[in-house]
Amino acid sequence: MQIDLRTVSITPLRQTFSHVADRLGADKAASRYIEATMDVQPTVNYHYRPTWDPAHELFDAARTQIVMRDWYALKDPRQYYYGAYTQARARMQETAEADFTFVEERGLADRYDDAARRTALDFYVPLRHVAWGANMNGAAMCAYGYGTAITQPCLYAAMDQLGMAQYLTRLGLLLGSQGELEAGKQAWLAAPAWQPLRRYVEDTLVLKDWFELFVAQSVVLDGLLFGLAYKEVDTELSHQAGPVVSMLTRFQAEWFQEHTKWVDTVVKAVAAESEANRALLAGWVVHWRARAREALEPMAQLALETGAAQAALDRVAAVLDARLAKAGLAV
Amino acid sequence: MDMKASKKLSLKDRYNLMTRDLAWTPTYQAVQDVFPYTQYEGIKIHDWDQFEDPFRMTMDAYWKYQAEKERKLYAIIDAFTQNNGHLGVTDARYINALKLFLTGVTPLEYMAHRGFAHVGRQFPGAGPRVACLMQSVDEIRHAQTQIHSLSNYNKHYNGFQNWRHQHDRVWYLSVPKSFFDDAVTAGPFEFMVAIGFAFEYVLTNLLFVPFISGAAYNGDMGAMAFGFSAQSDESRHMTLGLEIIKFILEQDPDNLPIVQAWLDKWFWRGYRVLTLVAMMMDYMLPKRVMSWKEAWEVYAEQNGGALFNDLARYGVKVPKGWEQACKDKDHLSHQAWNTFYNYGAAAAFHTWVPSEADMKWLSEKYPDTFDQHYRPLWEHYAREQAEGRRFYNGTLPMLCQVCQVPMMFTEPDDPTKIAYRESDWRGNTYHFCSDGCKSIFDHEPEKYVQSWLPVHQIYQGNCFTADADPSQPDFDPLADVLRWYKLAFGQDNLDYADSQDKRNFEAWRSQATSN
């Protein structure tokens, strides 16, 4: 049976906007991601210099030493524009909500092994402050970066970090209490185990080159910390006391998989652009990777024995190095 | 998002743990280095924790509700596209209001996105920082949903296709562009008063009602959908703008004069940008929602009045230009439409003489001014057009140095006289359209001497195509400027009456409704 389904077909004058057609090489239908991202940031004829940074134009590619002929080469493999981004996070949020409700209503938090509980609270609760720093850094990359292709995902990552800081807060309340949150904050401010990492975060908060900040935060710190926290320590805790912490940190683990796909794509494109870029990136990675290793060692031992902590950090570092090599940045 | 785990915690306490409690005072780096931009404006903040965010949204709730809105919105955009919804609009003249929106307003949404990312990083207070970042991510939503819902119009009508290129170059688009450049290049506190409060709170309904209700009234479900969906984010933005100005004023009495000066400046600059909206309401909507005069009386005089007497307890006074704006309400839209009718050959949308039915509506809405001041003008244009002499003004206009609108505005108490103001600064003369713009210049001359005035830039030779050769005898400068604008002569510009848009719309509509 053939149904003659026809709506009135009108031949359009064009398929997309001119600047998008130029980028596609022809006037053909463009994805929502492309139409919502390509060339959306202005590039010329700014009327006034910023009073907060008179040395630069309002949007200025010279705010980083990295040089790209076309900053729109840094496309996001996930193709996140606002609509796609929020719907992806809403699905992840729904799962996280179900996990938190399940753990609470089945009394899994109450019956969780106390030694593992102590480790989880000592190790995970202060990480919410690291995520707060990452939120600030993501906002800076978005504000001072150049071209919507890179600035847009940086802000989404910043909001993700805020969301994860809030999930870590809920973990602290569920496994512990409001008192545990305060204890975690005191540890973050004063406990020796946390000071190298706090210093690392505070040193990133004053970085002026937003792409060095991208390396220090999104490439190195996220790369090593998420591997340590949501793979190594998570696996150790689930051996000891079952999957409760895995359920309460599932969002972070899944987020990290997706995040590295984007980060590696960006590193690859920037490194491939020029030898100067590659050398700059290499220098930053070498510097911040050493700083990150030194920062993570003491806090890792809050959850892993010294030997195990070293082995875990070695594995995590190896994963990061492999990612960088694949992205053309063997360092 | 029900929070059974911490039912014992109130919404307020839970929110504080999830926001304010995340922040700490840095010790390995000086606070002044982590937050370097909070001193230079002279605003004194003693306790950032006094800021109250009434919406208290955490990220999980944000993702959940915003994703739900996006699903509904894109379903409407797809449905609208699938059944050629653009053919359902009252009349293709309406589509020219959308061209003005995409080339003039959508780019401002993106600037708000970048501006709020900047202040969302620079404010030391955790509450304001998070509220600003949520607004930043809302604003890119608005830019992108507008691009997506207008993308379908771009396929069928002229004037949308070069919105990015034109926003940064075309003469009338320097008005919205310079407005937002001014706000984002100001300090973080001024940005919040300018955009968060003056633009998002005081003037938002004067932007919302014309465009969204205008779309609804003119059968444009696509634009109506994104308007309603975006406007629900606006209620959070309006509230942030109101809370931040109360917070600043409560922190220190020294802040009042600084904030009042900003209010005076940004009410005026915002009002000047709304000139385009006034024109659109009275002249570009085939089916009109209300007149600019009525919108001003409801949303500025009534609502704005209620707002400012609510703020009176902080010592805030009604903005300096308020009285003049109330006087202008009988003239603004007509003067603006005349300017675009004059320069219809250099605009990326179509203009036209109002029909007899339009003028009947205008007479009723403007009983004291329309017939006496403006009907003779439109009737002259109609006669000239009928005799094949459709008037286009061939000489470039003088612009105001601050708002950059052509000097079309009249004296507050004499609508027959163009208003001229001027100031001398370091041996150069600068001209303005009003006391409001002159005082903005006099207050910060170093800022406004940088203005990229489109007419001056044309005369400086900065607006010609790369291969142009001005020395050639047959070189037509204005034609080359339109090429530099990527404005297709005879297609994107000129009168609606003989436009391709009109022909196509009528042909497609009859194709859709007859056999």
Added chain:
Amino acid sequence: MTVKSVAPYDFPPQDTVDQFPAPLLYIGWEDHKMFCAPFCVPMPPTTLFGDLVKGALPGFFGAHPDFARIDWDQVQWIRSGQPWQPDAAKSLADNGLGHKSLIRFRTPGLKGLGGSSH
């Protein structure tokens, strides 16, 4: 008052005379707002004022029906808000006009289309 900024905030003005082919002149015809705004035109300083009136003004304002009926002897000139008597035989410069000078002229008896000052 000056701009508050984190660092010195002083940039060259965009519109100094050297950046133009000729100094700018702003010129408006009072009570004829059919021309929605005064005009901005570069005008060589050596141009005689009479040539400006006879040579350039028709091109700027000729489209208005009142233009042909102007009695140039009755025209009243205003310069930056003050009454002003230009000398037709002298150049713009000798008449004191410089970069970004503003002149307006009133034509008694002619009040625009239907007396609406348009």
Added chain:
Amino acid sequence: MPNVFIAFQRNEETRPIVEAIVADNPAAVVNEQPAMVKIDAPGRLVIRRTTIEDEIGRDFDLQELQINLITLTGHIDETEDEFVLSWNP
């Protein structure tokens, strides 16, 4: 006493919400337009979670109002149970 107002998109989700608001605010005036429903109230408007839950027969989080909200004026005071709009609190 100036009005506060709240406006929702007009659809099946907001119909019961508007009814709940009218029930809790006797002085409220409902203005229905093609796609928007606007509720004005002198000085103060309170939206109660439980009243809405009775109307729709399921749990309701007041933050869900965001989905169909269009615009509002007045100072906002929100708790788990009430969403209040008012001038000079």
